[in-house]
Amino acid sequence: MSTATATRRTAVETHPSPEAAAVAAADAIESDLRAGRLRTLGVATGSSPSPLYRELARRGLDFSGVSLFALDEYLGLPHGHPQSYREVVAREVAGPLGIPLGAVHLPDGGDPAAYDRLIAAHGGIDRQILGMGRNGHIGFNEPGSPVDSRTRIVDLAASTREANARFFETPDDVPVQSVTQGIGTILDARRIVVLVSGREKAAAVAAAVNGPRTASMPASVLRDHADVTWYLDDDAAALLSTRDVPEVAS
Numbered sequence: 116m117s118t119a120t121a122t123r124r125t126a127v128e129t130h131p132s133p134e135a136a137a138v139a140a141a142d143a144i145e146s147d148l149r150a151g152r153l154r155t156l157g158v159a160t161g162s163s164p165s166p167l168y169r170e171l172a173r174r175g176l177d178f179s180g181v182s183l184f185a186l187d188e189y190l191g192l193p194h195g196h197p198q199s200y201r202e203v204v205a206r207e208v209a210g211p212l213g214i215p216l217g218a219v220h221l222p223d224g225g226d227p228a229a230y231d232r233l234i235a236a237h238g239g240i241d242r243q244i245l246g247m248g249r250n251g252h253i254g255f256n257e258p259g260s261p262v263d264s265r266t267r268i269v270d271l272a273a274s275t276r277e278a279n280a281r282f283f284e285t286p287d288d289v290p291v292q293s294v295t296q297g298i299g300t301i302l303d304a305r306r307i308v309v310l311v312s313g314r315e316k317a318a319a320v321a322a323a324v325n326g327p328r329t330a331s332m333p334a335s336v337l338r339d340h341a342d343v344t345w346y347l348d349d350d351a352a353a354l355l356s357t358r359d360v361p362e363v364a365s
């Protein structure tokens with residue numbers, strides 16, 4: 116299933132498993148890489164993109180000329196904490212893809228706006244990989260985030276801290292703030308790949324893809340972008356319908 120207009124292209128692919136969705140997304144990224152169109156890759160953390168990173172690593176492609184830009188970073192974790200996104204991106208993306216740590220960039224809570232300037236100085240993001248939270252967040256842009264927001268410090272929603280508690284020893288260890296690319300920053304990327312899997316995300320997927328475009332469902336704003344592809348597993352796609360538009364509070 117896919118929809119398109121003259122200026123916007125949103126494609127929605129469904130696959131039998133997260134791994135099959137990752138193979139399809141990896142094909143798109145490999146094609147960019149081989150065509151010389153991938154100098155800067157935006158990377159999300161979380162469990163959704165993990166199969167994609169594993170698949171890209173398995174292909175043994177040459178990513179040595181690619182710079183990585185993380186979507187977000189927790190604030191308040193000690194340097195070197197295994198759940199800091201600097202460590203996660205190094206361990207799950209840069210290392211497996213053979214990208215030197217000097218080419219890995221993350222936003223800095225001390226000067227968030229510098230991140231947008233750094234991205235611009237690298238010519239913008241060629242391909243942004245996104246996951247999506249159960250409440251529709253992208254990066255750490257929680258519901259209500261301005262659609263033109265830039266990289267900034269944000270408070271995490273209680274539901275996001277709960278969802279991410281699985282990565283920490285206790286729920287209280289989950290940071291309360293992060294620094295995240297803004298929705299406007301994300302929309303500046305040339306192409307966007309969104310990976311979502313699991314039944315617990317199905318309502319948010321349906322709201323983002325079929326529901327109203329609203330700041331209360333941050334991922335719904337992706338339809339403003341010229342080139343977005345959603346790679347879903349069947350569970351995440353379970354509530355999608357072009358007729359059955361879910362209610363989204365605005």
Ligand code: GLP
Nearest residue numbers: 159160161162163246247248254
């Ligand atoms: C995290 C990250 C997001 C990610 C989302 C979903 O908190 N900040 O970038 O897309 O939440 O995570 P997961 O894929 O683990 O469900």
